[in-house]
Each structure stands twice: as C-alpha cells, then as structure tokens.
Amino acid sequence: MFVKFEEQDLLELFNSEGESLTGNKDDGQLLYASSILEFSLSIYIRTYEQQVSLFLKYKGKDIFYGDFKNVDEIKKVDNILRILSDEKHLANITFGEEFIIDVKDE
Template structure:
C-alpha cells in the first residue's frame, strides 16, 4: 500500500520540492516545509507506511503536532490540502494568510 499524491500540487502549496529524508527520493520518505509570517509548517510523508506527520511552529515553538495513519491519498482543493483514508477526510491544511490545520476524530 502507499499514499497517492501529486508532487506538483504539493509544490504549488509548499512553494518548494519535497526533500528526501534518507537521500533517496525513491524510498517514499519525503519532507515538505514552508515558512510564512514566523509560522513554520512541516509535513513528513512516509508513503509506503501510509503515515503523515504535521508540525506547526511559531517562532520555533511548537503549536501542534499531528501524526496520521492509514492515509491513502493527499489531494489539493484550492488552498486546502486534504489528507484522506479512502473517501473519508481525516485532516486538512489551509494555506491562507496563516496556516490552519483541522483534524477529524479518528
């Protein structure tokens, strides 16, 4: 199993390419990050384990950490990044003036 996502959609929201955590982009362990107005958003995708970890910081101080399992797809809808298990949305990240993270009960 793996997480289905479009790297170009992530590039458009994070404004940079993903970075390999191991030096081998093919192993599916990717980090995306973006900083805006002293807020830092980092998302780790572990493609073959179907896990996504999200970190939001303000001035290098943790605000929220979310670890999501059983993610089968990540998709963009306008300025939102939706993290889903099949058709069920487990979380979303809004890329607006500030970052906003919404998580459903699992």
C-alpha cells in the same frame, strides 16, 4: 499500499520541492515545509508506510503535532490540502495568510 499524491500540487502549496528524509527520494520518505511570518509548517510523508506527520511551529516552538496513519491520499483542492483515509477526511490544511489545520474526529 502507498500514499497517493501529486508532487505538482505539493510544489504549488509549499513553493518548493520535497526533500528526501534519507537521501534517497525514491524510497518515498519526503519532507515538505513552508513558512508564513513566524509560523512554519512541515509535513513528513512516509509513502509506503501510509503515514503523514504534521508539525506547526511558532518562533521555532512546537504548537501542533499530528500523526496520521493508514493515509491513502493527499489531495489538493484549491488552497486546501486534504489528508484522506478510505475517502474520509483525517485533516485539512488551509494555506493562505495563515495556516489553518482542521483535524477531523471520525
């Protein structure tokens, strides 16, 4: 199993391509990052381990961390990035004038 996602969708939301965590982009371990004012959002995707980690920082200090396992899909809907497991929402990240992270309790 692996995490399904469209690289083009992540490129549109993060305004940059993903970086390899290991130097080998084909191993499925990627980092996407974006900044708004003094906030920075990073998403680490470990495709073959079906794991996604989110980090939100303000002025370089961690203010949110979420680690999601058994992720089947990362899907872009308008300006929202949805993290899904068996079609259930684990979290939503809204991209706009600020980052809004909504973690689902299911």
